[in-house]
Amino acid sequence: MTTETLIWLIPFPPVVAFFLIVLFTNKNKALSHTIAVGAAFISWLGSMIVFARALGVEHLGEHPFESSINWLPLADTWFRIGVLVDPLTAVTLFFVAWTVLMIFLYSIGYHNYGQPEGDHDHKGLPPHGATVEEHGHKHVVPSVEPMYSRFFAFIGLFACGMYVLVVSDNLLTLFVGWEIMGLCSYLLIGFWYAKESARDAAVKAFMTTRVGDVFMLLGIAWLYSYAGTLNFRELFTPEVLEGMSNTMAFPGLANTILVHVPGLWPFISSISVAGAISLLLFIGTVGKSAQFPLHVWLPDAMEGPTPVSAMIHAATMVSAGVYAVLRVFPLIMADLPSHGTTPTMSIIAFIGAFTALFAATIAVAQNDIKRVLAYSTISQLGYMIAALGIGAYVAAAFHLITHAFFKALLFLGSGSVIHGMEHGVLHTGNHHVDPQNMFNMGGLRKKMPITFWTFLIGGFALSGFPLVTAGFWSKDEILADAFGHGHWWVFGTLALAAFLTAFYTMRQITLTFLGESRTQEAEHAQETPWTMTTPLVILSIFAIGFGWLGIPEQFPAIGGLIPNWIHDFVGGTLAEHPEAVEFNILPLLTSLVVALGGLYLGWLTYRGVNSPAEDRFQIPLLKNKYYFDELYTSLFVRPAYWFAETFIYKWMDKGLIDGILHIFDPLTNGLGSFIRNYFDVPVINRFFGDGSADLTYWFGGKLRVIQTGRIQQYLMYAIVAFIAIGAVLYYFLLARSK
Amino acid sequence: MVPLSWYLILAAALFSVGLFGALSRRNAVAILLGIELMLNAVNINLAAFWRYGNVTDMAGQVFAIIVFAVAAAEVAVGLALVISVYRQRNTIIADDIDILKW
Numbered sequence: 001m002t003t004e005t006l007i008w009l010i011p012f013p014p015v016v017a018f019f020l021i022v023l024f025t026n027k028n029k030a031l032s033h034t035i036a037v038g039a040a041f042i043s044w045l046g047s048m049i050v051f052a053r054a055l056g057v058e059h060l061g062e063h064p065f066e067s068s069i070n071w072l073p074l075a076d077t078w079f080r081i082g083v084l085v086d087p088l089t090a091v092t093l094f095f096v097a098w099t100v101l102m103i104f105l106y107s108i109g110y111h112n113y114g115q116p117e118g119d120h121d122h123k124g125l126p127p128h129g130a131t132v133e134e135h136g137h138k139h140v141v142p143s144v145e146p147m148y149s150r151f152f153a154f155i156g157l158f159a160c161g162m163y164v165l166v167v168s169d170n171l172l173t174l175f176v177g178w179e180i181m182g183l184c185s186y187l188l189i190g191f192w193y194a195k196e197s198a199r200d201a202a203v204k205a206f207m208t209t210r211v212g213d214v215f216m217l218l219g220i221a222w223l224y225s226y227a228g229t230l231n232f233r234e235l236f237t238p239e240v241l242e243g244m245s246n247t248m249a250f251p252g253l254a255n256t257i258l259v260h261v262p263g264l265w266p267f268i269s270s271i272s273v274a275g276a277i278s279l280l281l282f283i284g285t286v287g288k289s290a291q292f293p294l295h296v297w298l299p300d301a302m303e304g305p306t307p308v309s310a311m312i313h314a315a316t317m318v319s320a321g322v323y324a325v326l327r328v329f330p331l332i333m334a335d336l337p338s339h340g341t342t343p344t345m346s347i348i349a350f351i352g353a354f355t356a357l358f359a360a361t362i363a364v365a366q367n368d369i370k371r372v373l374a375y376s377t378i379s380q381l382g383y384m385i386a387a388l389g390i391g392a393y394v395a396a397a398f399h400l401i402t403h404a405f406f407k408a409l410l411f412l413g414s415g416s417v418i419h420g421m422e423h424g425v426l427h428t429g430n431h432h433v434d435p436q437n438m439f440n441m442g443g444l445r446k447k448m449p450i451t452f453w454t455f456l457i458g459g460f461a462l463s464g465f466p467l468v469t470a471g472f473w474s475k476d477e478i479l480a481d482a483f484g485h486g487h488w489w490v491f492g493t494l495a496l497a498a499f500l501t502a503f504y505t506m507r508q509i510t511l512t513f514l515g516e517s518r519t520q521e522a523e524h525a526q527e528t529p530w531t532m533t534t535p536l537v538i539l540s541i542f543a544i545g546f547g548w549l550g551i552p553e554q555f556p557a558i559g560g561l562i563p564n565w566i567h568d569f570v571g572g573t574l575a576e577h578p579e580a581v582e583f584n585i586l587p588l589l590t591s592l593v594v595a596l597g598g599l600y601l602g603w604l605t606y607r608g609v610n611s612p613a614e615d616r617f618q619i620p621l622l623k624n625k626y627y628f629d630e631l632y633t634s635l636f637v638r639p640a641y642w643f644a645e646t647f648i649y650k651w652m653d654k655g656l657i658d659g660i661l662h663i664f665d666p667l668t669n670g671l672g673s674f675i676r677n678y679f680d681v682p683v684i685n686r687f688f689g690d691g692s693a694d695l696t697y698w699f700g701g702k703l704r705v706i707q708t709g710r711i712q713q714y715l716m717y718a719i720v721a722f723i724a725i726g727a728v729l730y731y732f733l734l735a736r737s738k
Numbered sequence: 739m740v741p742l743s744w745y746l747i748l749a750a751a752l753f754s755v756g757l758f759g760a761l762s763r764r765n766a767v768a769i770l771l772g773i774e775l776m777l778n779a780v781n782i783n784l785a786a787f788w789r790y791g792n793v794t795d796m797a798g799q800v801f802a803i804i805v806f807a808v809a810a811a812e813v814a815v816g817l818a819l820v821i822s823v824y825r826q827r828n829t830i831i832a833d834d835i836d837i838l839k840w
Binding site for chain 1: 757760761762769832833835836837838839
């Protein structure tokens with residue numbers, strides 16, 4: 001099979017699995033998960049083959065695998081869609097395929113496959129456990145998820161969306177994959193739909209990302225109307241980019257009053273089409289990758305099952321936002337040669353750096369094990385966005401990959417912890433203990449050793465533990481880039497965020513695994529089955545090893561031992577191979593200090609903390625996430641409700657529309673009865689209906705007297721008629737023709 | 739040879755006699771007789787046209803024989819009906835058998 005054909009086929013197995021499970025096998029749990037995991041495996045296999053072949057191509061950036069077909073007939077041409085695998089796509093496929101497969105496998109164990117049906121489980125609620133009798137005494141064990149098959153169908157569709165997005169060669173199909181994931185994240189966050197909080201979170205996630213998506217679609221439409229194509233390879237040629245950066249975005253405003261506002265016109269006229277479009281596209285990413293100010297949906301999305309959190313918030317959907325920015329990076333950079341600076345990049349860098357720090361501060365005060373990770377994800381995505389904003393393309397891609405691995409690992413690890421804690425809760429029967437609250441844990445390292453060690457690896461990778469972990473190398477590269485290009489504010493902000501990251505990660509590890517068990521439930525926590533621990537082990541290998549592929553060549557002692565593969569390979573995606581930043585000891589020292597310092601301080605602060613009251617960082621401002629939810633509720637949600645209720649419903653619908661309709665009612669009623677009384681009844685019914693019947697009746701009455709029953713009379717009629725008809729025929733046919 | 743018109747006049751006369759009989763006689767058997775006369779008038783026509791036309795063409799004779807056969811069958815059915823009616827109603831006067839009316 002040619003590589004191009006293979007790339008076309010990669011997104012299909014999961015979506016086939018989706019339809020198979022939904023339509024046929026949803027009654028059979030084992031068959032459903034076999035189909036789903038099998039499909040994920042086939043896509044994984046395809047991705048690995050494509051990745052391996054991509055490695056074998058020299059200058060893949062200039063000669064990528066690409067193939068396209070005519071799709072939508074336009075006036076005199078076609079809109080073509082197709083697939084493209086360049087270095088960026090290849091590495092993205094690599095981590096997406098691995099994490100997706102691991103998450104699929106993990107879901108089997110997470111949803112308690114092989115356990116009995118629950119005693120009183122409902123669809124739409126997490127399983128509550130089942131009572132089993134063993135050796136004469138009863139005990140409670142975890143019960144299987146009631147909507148087991150549905151879960152696998154949904155994540156299958158989700159995986160399809162991600163693969164479509166990754167292999168697309170144009171913005172339109174990328175957007176299609178983007179939206180498939182938007183839908184699936186709604187379905188999966190609201191998977192336990194009987195919980196009100198899950199329903200709300202699903203709606204919130206969908207609505208919030210929708211804000212970004214609308215702007216992104218506007219950007220795509222603008223791009224298409226300007227360039228006439230959405231294909232990346234056709235768009236990102238020097239001619240098109242130069243044209244876009246030399247065209248003013250809003251020439252129509254030159255004749256308006258805005259020209260006379262002091263200081264405003266030079267700013268507006270400096271915005272190029274490239275800048276405006278890339279800003280619109282970036283807003284889509286802000287929504288999808290949960291950047292400030294559209295970050296609010298992601299923490300709430302933790303209501304979904306944990307594999308979903310790993311899938312949406314680590315490996316795929318939020319990564320898709322960063323991936324989209326990486327994809328359109330030449331467009332963002334287009335203004336750089338002609339203008340020297342681009343406002344779009346400044347905005348991107350600002351939002352990224354701000355989000356990185358802002359989310360990290362919130363994470364410090366969260367007690368829910370998954371919420372800490374959620375804010376950490378927002379923070380790490382901010383890192384990547386900030387890196388893109390300062391032009392550190394390779395560093396952003398590198399961090400995207402390593403983050404996908406270690407954050408998927410952390411989420412799956414936290415799911416494993418929660419699972420173990422739920423086991424304890426079922427054992428003691430005390431359902432008031434929240435199995436996700438870290439203050440209820442402690443000492444889990446002895447109960448769940450595999451989870452502990454893998455979580456430790458993931459946590460250290462997240463903190464950037466020096467030399468060993470992947471997170472160190474990617475984070476260090478971003479800091480070095482910020483430092484090397486003189487972006488002091490970005491550098492400082494990110495360094496501070498890195499410190500906080502290490503701090504809250506150690507807080508999480510300390511509270512969860514170290515010390516002694518703080519509750520009976522933690523005392524009875526149990527290690528999770530192999531389907532859950534195997535993905536953890538595999539992902540932790542990547543969380544360590546993947547970083548070694550991107551060690552800067554000038555790094556002291558170990559630099560150059562392994563070639564800086566990431567830089568050489570991913571950097572080739574861009575037309576101009578980015579230069580590696582000059583090595584400087586200062587950013588390296590900074591990242592060493594913040595990582596180790598943060599970890600140490602985190603351990604020091606929390607080793608003796610046993611309850612939220614002893615935690616000095618439970619500051620209301622942080623605990624309540626800077627009151628953003630409250631702000632948005634009063635700023636957008638309530639006005640929207642008011643608008644819908646008072647304006648649309650009461651005033652417009654009830655008053656105006658119904659009012660107009662109420663005029664129509666008597667009008668049409670009057671017209672109807674007029675037609676009925678003066679036309680329908682007299683003319684149609686009386687005249688035509690009854691009239692024709694009367695006429696026929698009367699005529700029949702007159703005619704029946706000739707029906708005498710006398711045979712000779714009939715014969716007489718026949719002869720008379722014969723003679724008459726004969727005479728007529730004679731006259732017309734014979735006499736007249738002479 | 740006798741001219742064709744003689745035969746035709748004979749046939750027309752015979753037909754008219756038959757028609758008059760069929761229309762005017764009150765007895766059902768007499769009506770049947772009238773019908774037979776009309777059929778035989780037709781037969782005379784057929785035979786005459788055959789003789790004065792293409793003699794090798796047998797259609798005229800064949801038709802005449804078919805008419806005989808049909809007439810025989812018709813009379814058999816007709817007389818059977820007449821007998822049946824007579825048994826039921828004790829009359830064969832055509833005007834009295836008028837139950838097929840409004």
